Amino acid sequence: MTTQPVTLRRRRLHEIVSPLTIPLVTLLLFVLILLLAPASLPKLVTGIILPGLTLAALYFLIAAGLSLIFGLMDVLNFAHGSLFMVGAYIAWSCNVGLDPLYPNHWPVTIANSNARFVIGLLVGTLLGAGLGAVVEVLLIRPLYKRPIYQVLLTLGLVFVFDALVRSVPAWGSDSKAPIKPSLLAGSLEILGRRFPTYSLFLIVLGLTLAVAVALLLRRSRIGMTIRAGVQDSTMVEALGINVRRVFTGVFALGAGLAALGGAAAASFIGVYPEMGLEYQLFAFIVVVIGGLGSYSGAAIGALLIGLARTFSDHLVLELGLPTAIASASTVLVMAVVLLLKPGGVFGAKE
Amino acid sequence: MPINGRRTFQIAQSGIGYVPEHRAIFRDLTVLENLTLAERKRGDLRRSGDLIFGLFPRLHERLQQQGGTLSGGEQQMLAIARALVPDNRLLLIDEPSEGLAPVIIEQMMAAIQQLSAYTTVLLVEQNFRMASAISQRYYIVDDGRTVHTGAMAALRDNKPLVQTYLGAA
Numbered sequence: 471m472t473t474q475p476v477t478l479r480r481r482r483l484h485e486i487v488s489p490l491t492i493p494l495v496t497l498l499l500f501v502l503i504l505l506l507a508p509a510s511l512p513k514l515v516t517g518i519i520l521p522g523l524t525l526a527a528l529y530f531l532i533a534a535g536l537s538l539i540f541g542l543m544d545v546l547n548f549a550h551g552s553l554f555m556v557g558a559y560i561a562w563s564c565n566v567g568l569d570p571l572y573p574n575h576w577p578v579t580i581a582n583s584n585a586r587f588v589i590g591l592l593v594g595t596l597l598g599a600g601l602g603a604v605v606e607v608l609l610i611r612p613l614y615k616r617p618i619y620q621v622l623l624t625l626g627l628v629f630v631f632d633a634l635v636r637s638v639p640a641w642g643s644d645s646k647a648p649i650k651p652s653l654l655a656g657s658l659e660i661l662g663r664r665f666p667t668y669s670l671f672l673i674v675l676g677l678t679l680a681v682a683v684a685l686l687l688r689r690s691r692i693g694m695t696i697r698a699g700v701q702d703s704t705m706v707e708a709l710g711i712n713v714r715r716v717f718t719g720v721f722a723l724g725a726g727l728a729a730l731g732g733a734a735a736a737s738f739i740g741v742y743p744e745m746g747l748e749y750q751l752f753a754f755i756v757v758v759i760g761g762l763g764s765y766s767g768a769a770i771g772a773l774l775i776g777l778a779r780t781f782s783d784h785l786v787l788e789l790g791l792p793t794a795i796a797s798a799s800t801v802l803v804m805a806v807v808l809l810l811k812p813g814g815v816f817g818a819k820e
Numbered sequence: 821m822p823i824n825g826r827r828t829f830q831i832a833q834s835g836i837g838y839v840p841e842h843r844a845i846f847r848d849l850t851v852l853e854n855l856t857l858a859e860r861k862r863g864d865l866r867r868s869g870d871l872i873f874g875l876f877p878r879l880h881e882r883l884q885q886q887g888g889t890l891s892g893g894e895q896q897m898l899a900i901a902r903a904l905v906p907d908n909r910l911l912l913i914d915e916p917s918e919g920l921a922p923v924i925i926e927q928m929m930a931a932i933q934q935l936s937a938y939t940t941v942l943l944v945e946q947n948f949r950m951a952s953a954i955s956q957r958y959y960i961v962d963d964g965r966t967v968h969t970g971a972m973a974a975l976r977d978n979k980p981l982v983q984t985y986l987g988a989a
Contacts, residue, residue, distance in 0.1 A: 698846040705844040709858050710832035710906065782951050 487772075489815045490571035492759070492807050496774050499803075503781050512661035518780045520660070524738075525752075526776025527676025530751035531731030534683060535724020541700040541763025542720050544617065549564040550728050551750025552631035557598040557729025558736035558745060559641055561590035565649040565737070568642075574640070589606060591733045598729020599722040606721035613713070635743050641646040645742035648701035653796040654737075664763065667675045668738055673733055679727065680769050698722055698761055731750070752779075755800055760813060761814030770815050778803045837903025837939075841914040843895045847888030847903070851879055854887050854898055856979065858905035865905050871938065872901045875931045894922035897931070904935065911941045915969045917950060929954050952976050960985050 497694045509518060536550045567574045568586045570579035580586050615617045636643045654671050657719040687693035695716055707713040756775050760767025782799030807814065823831060846854050851967065855865050858972065873880040876897040882890065887898060896916060902910050911931065917925045919935040932941060945951035958975045960968040968981060
């Protein structure tokens with residue numbers, strides 16, 4: 471039984487200070503990196519911080535659902551990245567399929583690339599959420615009492631989704647280039663440097679959803695039920711609430727968030743079958759750092775890992791170090807966090 | 821575990837309030853949220869508020885406080901109050917005296933006695949003196965079976981029976 475909190479509440483002073491240790495240590499690390507490899511302010515903002523926030527937004531969209539699902543149902547959904555990938559493929563398909571200039575376009579087309587983009591986001595999110603609900607009801611529900619089977623099942627689903635995506639003729643195994651809507655295709659000038667508009671869009675999207683889901687958890691009755699269920703789902707059921715329906719809802723919500731992340735990422739990094747696993751790896755690190763089951767933890771973890779990646783990329787480029795060091799940096803951050811606070815930023819005290 | 825094909829929440833919805841042994845209040849939810857969550861129909865809390873806060877005025881003072889910051893006695897009050905929010909026909913209260921100071925136990929028992937005017941209470945309690953002071957009927961369960969049942973007044977006078985099963989009179 472989990473007793474981990476969906477840390478969304480007013481805390482007393484000592485409770486506020488202790489979760490700050492990890493962000494502060496990481497911040498110190500970033501300062502150290504800047505001392506080793508100095509960057510001008512415009513470079514710092516547009517070359518390190520904003521790209522870091524862009525990554526953080528994508529990581530957050532996957533990690534939020536992963537963490538909520540684990541918190542509520544004790545299910546570690548290894549197929550969460552697959553939902554991200556499926557969302558990306560669906561959005562990409564909408565972007566090309568509805569394009570009248572694309573050779574194999576669908577019978578219905580829309581001339582406006584921005585409208586195609588929005589449709590792609592919506593359809594990707596909704597189908598992703600629906601797929602999540604189907605997976606929960608048909609496959610995970612019979613296995614709630616058998617955690618090992620759940621791991622095998624969700625790991626297996628990774629291969630199933632991978633094979634399915636590759637077998638769709640329009641998708642195949644090769645990667646597809648990102649298609650940006652005309653409104654977000656350009657770049658903006660920030661502190662005298664160009665910065666892609668689409669990256670800003672991803673940051674705004676991630677931030678908006680982080681706030682929206684926080685409000686849902688904090689202000690609505692369903693959010694209250696989720697927070698209570700994370701602590702003790704048996705007692706929630708004993709109050710007369712159909713907890714399984716809440717489980718399905720949260721699974722769909724988490725899947726929808728991941729699919730939305732994928733749909734938005736499709737116009738940023740393109741689509742390829744391995745993208746799910748690639749981003750899921752970071753989402754898992756984010757969730758572990760933030761504290762399994764903690765929503766606020768997922769948000770903070772995403773920020774830390776997103777920034778850690780761009781800061782270490784900067785360090786590696788400036789000092790001419792091998793790029794493998796940059797890739798290792800996130801794992802390094804995770805190791806440091808787990809040494810300092812084994813439960814993660816907002817994890818249960820253990 | 822489903823009983824007779826009915827799942828826990830369906831059984832609860834038939835009008836049964838459950839106050840578990842370890843209280844199981846939601847520690848990260850405020851007192852008000854704990855109570856609101858127990859509503860089965862909109863407005864349940866408004867209807868039962870007078871009864872609940874009449875029995876436990878302390879809870880009314882702490883509506884915005886996190887459940888986890890309440891004292892043991894207050895948590896027990898909240899656990900009982902939560903079962904009173906919907907219009908339950910039966911309350912199952914498991915070991916309400918566990919881990920509480922004697923003064924608090926007295927208060928708790930007084931409250932349970934008062935609320936038994938509104939609904940049926942099934943109390944599981946090892947503290948015989950206390951249980952016998954407030955109940956009308958008794959059931960002695962031994963190894964999963966009811967071995968004796970009757971009016972509590974009769975049990976109080978049946979010293980040998982009490983001695984056999986409860987060890988103390």
